[in-house]
Amino acid sequence: MALARLKGFEKLTNVDEALSIFLKALKPKRLGSVNVHIEEALGRVNAKTINSPIDLPSFDRSAVDGYAVRAKDTFEASQFKPKTLQLTNTDRVGEGKAKQAWTGNPMPKGADAVIMLEHTKAVKAGIEVFAALTLGENVSQRGEDLHKGDVVVESGTRLQAHHIGLLAALGISHITVVEKPKIAILSTGNELVELGKEPQPNQIIDSNRYIIAGLIAELGAQPLNLGLARDNQPEIGAKISKGLAKADVVVTTGGTSVGAADLVPIVINKLGKPGVVVHGVALRPGMPTALAVLRGKPVFVLSGYPVAATVGFEVFARPVILKLLGIEHEPRPMLNAKLTRRVSGVLGRRVYLRVNVLRRENDFFAEPVRTKGSGLLTTMTRANGYVIIPEDREGLEQGETVVVHLFAPIGGT
Amino acid sequence: MALARLKGFEKLTNVDEALSIFLKALKPKRLGSVNVHIEEALGRVNAKTINSPIDLPSFDRSAVDGYAVRAKDTFEASQFKPKTLQLTNTDRVGEGKAKQAWTGNPMPKGADAVIMLEHTKAVKAGIEVFAALTLGENVSQRGEDLHKGDVVVESGTRLQAHHIGLLAALGISHITVVEKPKIAILSTGNELVELGKEPQPNQIIDSNRYIIAGLIAELGAQPLNLGLARDNQPEIGAKISKGLAKADVVVTTGGTSVGAADLVPIVINKLGKPGVVVHGVALRPGMPTALAVLRGKPVFVLSGYPVAATVGFEVFARPVILKLLGIEHEPRPMLNAKLTRRVSGVLGRRVYLRVNVLRRENDFFAEPVRTKGSGLLTTMTRANGYVIIPEDREGLEQGETVVVHLFAPIGGT
Numbered sequence: 001m002a003l004a005r006l007k008g009f010e011k012l013t014n015v016d017e018a019l020s021i022f023l024k025a026l027k028p029k030r031l032g033s034v035n036v037h038i039e040e041a042l043g044r045v046n047a048k049t050i051n052s053p054i055d056l057p058s059f060d061r062s063a064v065d066g067y068a069v070r071a072k073d074t075f076e077a078s079q080f081k082p083k084t085l086q087l088t089n090t091d092r093v094g095e096g097k098a099k100q101a102w103t104g105n106p107m108p109k110g111a112d113a114v115i116m117l118e119h120t121k122a123v124k125a126g127i128e129v130f131a132a133l134t135l136g137e138n139v140s141q142r143g144e145d146l147h148k149g150d151v152v153v154e155s156g157t158r159l160q161a162h163h164i165g166l167l168a169a170l171g172i173s174h175i176t177v178v179e180k181p182k183i184a185i186l187s188t189g190n191e192l193v194e195l196g197k198e199p200q201p202n203q204i205i206d207s208n209r210y211i212i213a214g215l216i217a218e219l220g221a222q223p224l225n226l227g228l229a230r231d232n233q234p235e236i237g238a239k240i241s242k243g244l245a246k247a248d249v250v251v252t253t254g255g256t257s258v259g260a261a262d263l264v265p266i267v268i269n270k271l272g273k274p275g276v277v278v279h280g281v282a283l284r285p286g287m288p289t290a291l292a293v294l295r296g297k298p299v300f301v302l303s304g305y306p307v308a309a310t311v312g313f314e315v316f317a318r319p320v321i322l323k324l325l326g327i328e329h330e331p332r333p334m335l336n337a338k339l340t341r342r343v344s345g346v347l348g349r350r351v352y353l354r355v356n357v358l359r360r361e362n363d364f365f366a367e368p369v370r371t372k373g374s375g376l377l378t379t380m381t382r383a384n385g386y387v388i389i390p391e392d393r394e395g396l397e398q399g400e401t402v403v404v405h406l407f408a409p410i411g412g413t
Numbered sequence: 414m415a416l417a418r419l420k421g422f423e424k425l426t427n428v429d430e431a432l433s434i435f436l437k438a439l440k441p442k443r444l445g446s447v448n449v450h451i452e453e454a455l456g457r458v459n460a461k462t463i464n465s466p467i468d469l470p471s472f473d474r475s476a477v478d479g480y481a482v483r484a485k486d487t488f489e490a491s492q493f494k495p496k497t498l499q500l501t502n503t504d505r506v507g508e509g510k511a512k513q514a515w516t517g518n519p520m521p522k523g524a525d526a527v528i529m530l531e532h533t534k535a536v537k538a539g540i541e542v543f544a545a546l547t548l549g550e551n552v553s554q555r556g557e558d559l560h561k562g563d564v565v566v567e568s569g570t571r572l573q574a575h576h577i578g579l580l581a582a583l584g585i586s587h588i589t590v591v592e593k594p595k596i597a598i599l600s601t602g603n604e605l606v607e608l609g610k611e612p613q614p615n616q617i618i619d620s621n622r623y624i625i626a627g628l629i630a631e632l633g634a635q636p637l638n639l640g641l642a643r644d645n646q647p648e649i650g651a652k653i654s655k656g657l658a659k660a661d662v663v664v665t666t667g668g669t670s671v672g673a674a675d676l677v678p679i680v681i682n683k684l685g686k687p688g689v690v691v692h693g694v695a696l697r698p699g700m701p702t703a704l705a706v707l708r709g710k711p712v713f714v715l716s717g718y719p720v721a722a723t724v725g726f727e728v729f730a731r732p733v734i735l736k737l738l739g740i741e742h743e744p745r746p747m748l749n750a751k752l753t754r755r756v757s758g759v760l761g762r763r764v765y766l767r768v769n770v771l772r773r774e775n776d777f778f779a780e781p782v783r784t785k786g787s788g789l790l791t792t793m794t795r796a797n798g799y800v801i802i803p804e805d806r807e808g809l810e811q812g813e814t815v816v817v818h819l820f821a822p823i824g825g826t
Contacts, residue, residue, distance in 0.1 A: 038623065042631070104718070161627025162790060164626075165627070165790060166794055168623040195451075196586055199584070204470065210578045213574075214577050330822050331822055333819050359744075364749065381579055410747055
């Protein structure tokens with residue numbers, strides 16, 4: 001690569017190294033927490049490991065529809081030699097007795113097993129039992145789901161429907177969840193206009209803000225809009241400072257290539273230390289990404305190109321925002337799929353290839369989305385996942401099994 | 414199966430047949446739509462196919478960093494015989510001229526190609542060009558992303574970050590999205606108490622409501638809480654009627670087994686026609702599920718057992734709610750994984766097996782979650798997906814490749 005190409009950054013940093021340098025400079029810590037009712041907790045991140053205050057279930061119960069009995073009263077019963085037990089309606093099952101018990105009913109006192117309806121026959125004297133039971137057979141034991149003290153939900157877990165249900169079952173109505181990271185978004189560039197204004201010839205409407213805001217919301221964080229900044233240092237500096245004052249993270253798009261308007265990294269370095277710690281990453285798309293730290297907060301300086309900005313966000317901002325949420329690892333859904341055609345990589349760069357995964361019976365195929373550049377938004381809306389072409393591969397072969405990271409549902413049958 | 418077992422339902426209906434009978438009785442239609450700003454549209458479902466009002470990009474632009482030139486001025490240039498072009502700053506590139514153009518810059522008039530920085534050298538007279546260009550080389554053509562009239566987002570698409578960004582880029586600030594289905598949830602059972610109250614011995618706190626509400630919210634619908642009903646017909650009837658009056662869908666849990674308290678289907682059949690169209694499904698867990706139609710609205714009568722209720726919801730309520738949203742098909746993320754041990758199925762029943770998928774390098778393994786019953790909530794929180802064991806399989810083999818439907822992130826490395 002010719003020297004002229006590199007005036008903005010001395011060299012391209014390997015992706016893993018870039019993230020490592022950045023995390024070392026940033027030392028991200030989980031944000032504070034807030035107490036909420038469990039009805040408000042769906043999708044939030046649990047801030048404190050919760051242990052069960054009780055046994056669940058809190059009493060022995062029948063696991064089937066049938067009759068609660070004493071196991072030893074059935075010991076000699078068989079299909080050919082049934083034993084007859086008398087029905088009782090009291091709270092206690094004595095010797096030779098049986099009490100109807102539907103699935104989930106508490107076990108009456110004295111009973112220690114449940115005979116399934118199918119293995120009984122109603123007779124005048126009560127029921128005939130056609131099978132021998134072992135002690136505890138067909139009984140859900142107290143504490144079978146959780147014992148008192150067992151871990152219910154670990155800290156750092158994103159709460160889904162069943163976590164909430166389990167908390168309710170334990171009588172836990174309020175929990176502490178991690179605060180939503182506030183993430184300020186700034187779009188820079190003289191060519192940009194706000195949505196709602198009529199673009200003049202050669203102007204374009206800012207779309208990055210909406211993409212980044214969407215990606216932030218999908219992570220369970222809160223986007224804050226800093227609007228547009230023109231390509232001038234005081235304006236960019238003022239808006240980044242405003243973002244740092246009211247948000248936990250700042251994301252900018254535009255003004256980071258080696259082109260004429262490579263202003264954002266310059267401005268950041270004037271705002272404080274350490275400033276930009278990585279500029280230029282061996283990543284495609286997303287090469288001009290810069291990573292900075294100001295006032296202890298992360299600043300992600302992403303390309304003005306929507307797809308490049310998306311990949312820069314995915315690779316660097318996503319894991320850091322997850323760390324602020326207290327989540328160490330939350331991969332997108334993944335799967336193995338067969339690549340439908342050969343694609344080229346770039347030795348020394350990590351390439352994010354957009355693909356469309358289709359299901360055919362029980363096989364999955366990944367069709368690379370044809371694209372000419374990182375400016376084409378439709379390459380994202382036509383894709384449902386990405387495949388990483390590693391730095392040491394010149395390309396991926398047709399028919400090769402690749403790991404796809406999904407961001408939209410799989411089509412096909 | 415003994416006849417005694419079946420007093421609640423004559424026979425178990427096959428899952429596909431049950432859904433088909435139900436859809437025939439219901440004829441679900443997409444709900445109405447509402448106009449929203451695109452900032453409010455993330456996760457909503459597009460109600461009307463949108464065509465592009467313009468070409469995107471709306472002008473030719475440079476696809477690289479370099480110089481905009483006339484291709485024919487470079488025709489004889491090579492590494493050994495560079496051609497010299499004069500720089501211009503005007504809006505027009507004449508013969509023998511070149512104008513600096515950063516990626517994304519509009520093409521100046523007269524120019525029809527861009528020479529990459531790497532293939533030039535700055536000299537006193539202007540630049541030396543070391544490569545010949547073809548017409549249009551390194552130019553992003555107007556309309557390359559979308560031509561005027563092209564489909565931008567199909568009706569029935571759930572809107573993600575990049576759809577929103579694309580709409581913004583086109584200057585579309587408002588769109589119509591499908592109304593959120595309102596779904597009323599009723600928990601029935603004498604044994605239930607509300608979260609926040611101290612359960613007496615043998616009572617349990619209602620957790621199904623929270624699970625179902627979470628599953629509803631995850632689909633982009635709106636849960637409405639009908640509270641608890643005791644096992645008595647007037648109370649259940651009144652609450653279901655209330656649900657039908659204010660919601661698009663009613664979901665009940667409990668009171669549907671063949672047990673003593675099999676009241677909900679009875680009440681529904683008294684409320685109107687056609688009432689219950691399916692009761693008892695060859696599904697495990699979830700066998701006692703009933704499907705009903707009242708006032709043209711779907712009523713899902715699910716088991717009181719959390720996991721059985723979840724599976725009943727997944728199999729029957731989820732696809733119907735998606736249809737109300739105008740979505741024909743939205744599978745959960747799927748993947749192929751190797752089963753780590755043999756599991757039993759039940760001939761003639763469709764079994765939903767909870768598994769925990771782990772990644773080891775680029776291989777995926779599905780570990781069946783050990784469980785004794787459909788009452789155990791922790792089998793859901795310990796799982797991240799399910800595997801369907803079809804009706805015609807006695808079981809699945811260790812090492813067999815199965816399709817896993819994911820509902821939580823994959824662990825491992």
